Amino acid sequence: xxxxxxxFLFCFLLFxxxxxxxxxxxxxxxxxxxxxxxxxTQTSSRKKFIAAFNQKEYPFYPVKQKNQCxxxxxxxxxxxxxxxxxxxxxxxxxxxxxxxxxIEIKPGRFRTVNLNLKRKKSNLISLPQNxxxxxKLYRFLKRGIPFPLWQGKFLRPVKGRxxxxxxxxxxxxxxxxxxxxxGVDFGAPRGTPVFASNKGIxxxxxxxxxxxxxxxxxxxxxxxxxxxxxxxxxxxxxxxxKKGEHxxxxxxxxxxxxxxxxxxxxxxxxxxxxxxxxxxxx
Ligand SMILES: [Zn+2]
Numbered sequence: 001x002x003x004x005x006x007x008f009l010f011c012f013l014l015f016x017x018x019x020x021x022x023x024x025x026x027x028x029x030x031x032x033x034x035x036x037x038x039x040x041t042q043t044s045s046r047k048k049f050i051a052a053f054n055q056k057e058y059p060f061y062p063v064k065q066k067n068q069c070x071x072x073x074x075x076x077x078x079x080x081x082x083x084x085x086x087x088x089x090x091x092x093x094x095x096x097x098x099x100x101x102x103i104e105i106k107p108g109r110f111r112t113v114n115l116n117l118k119r120k121k122s123n124l125i126s127l128p129q130n131x132x133x134x135x136k137l138y139r140f141l142k143r144g145i146p147f148p149l150w151q152g153k154f155l156r157p158v159k160g161r162x163x164x165x166x167x168x169x170x171x172x173x174x175x176x177x178x179x180x181x182x183g184v185d186f187g188a189p190r191g192t193p194v195f196a197s198n199k200g201i202x203x204x205x206x207x208x209x210x211x212x213x214x215x216x217x218x219x220x221x222x223x224x225x226x227x228x229x230x231x232x233x234x235x236x237x238x239x240x241x242k243k244g245e246h247x248x249x250x251x252x253x254x255x256x257x258x259x260x261x262x263x264x265x266x267x268x269x270x271x272x273x274x275x276x277x278x279x280x281x282x
Pocket of ligand 1: 184185261
């Protein structure tokens with residue numbers, strides 16, 4: 001009788017421990033340009049999970065209170081619609097389906113603007129080295145630190161008003177369709193100090209033709225921030241920077257119409273609206 005009771009109690013506790021492992025999505029109703037955060041609560045840090053979304057796989061990382069999290073970038077170029085989101089648990093190199101749902105990605109609201117550029121600046125678009133520099137940037141975006149370095153909310157990287165938001169459709173001189181804006185622009189006078197928006201390692205600090213003088217910071221777990229069109233850079237690749245540390249000054253180098261900072265945030269190489277990271281702790 002005592003054995004039966006013990007077995008029953010054991011099964012009951014096992015059932016309780018299983019039923020407390022839950023999956024939460026933030027935001028509940030995501031749209032193009034958002035950061036999608038998946039949280040598995042009340043789980044063990046020893047368990048290995050991966051999320052599969054739109055033909056790409058994303059790792060989970062342990063956080064406090066027995067939770068594991070995963071971040072997925074929903075680019076402004078991601079077409080709205082229904083997508084399958086699967087979570088697999090990895091056991092002995094096998095992928096076991098843990099959770100599955102169809103989620104709807106709503107359209108982001110992006111405006112359209114025209115940029116008036118002088119010939120000297122618009123000629124930058126067709127330079128042959130742009131392809132090489134873009135490839136170099138993406139090489140660094142892929143080579144990330146596999147654990148989170150960032151802490152808490154991100155800081156606004158410069159003092160200045162927002163002159164253009166994330167995802168804006170752009171044309172150049174009303175004739176050439178350009179791309180969707182992959183970051184946020186802050187207008188500020190040349191020489192205004194620019195700060196690291198969170199703790200990270202400098203992975204790139206150099207001049208590109210279109211992006212101008214740029215700094216790319218790796219905050220770990222696939223999260224990277226970029227600071228473009230700087231007039232000067234005060235950090236070197238390999239340096240660990242603190243949240244709020246001075247990394248350069250505002251300028252108008254590269255494809256730019258005036259002194260401003262372009263600030264972008266990547267999740268595993270995919271840009272998202274960085275302003276969300278100023279108000280929400282991911
Ligand atoms: Zn910009």
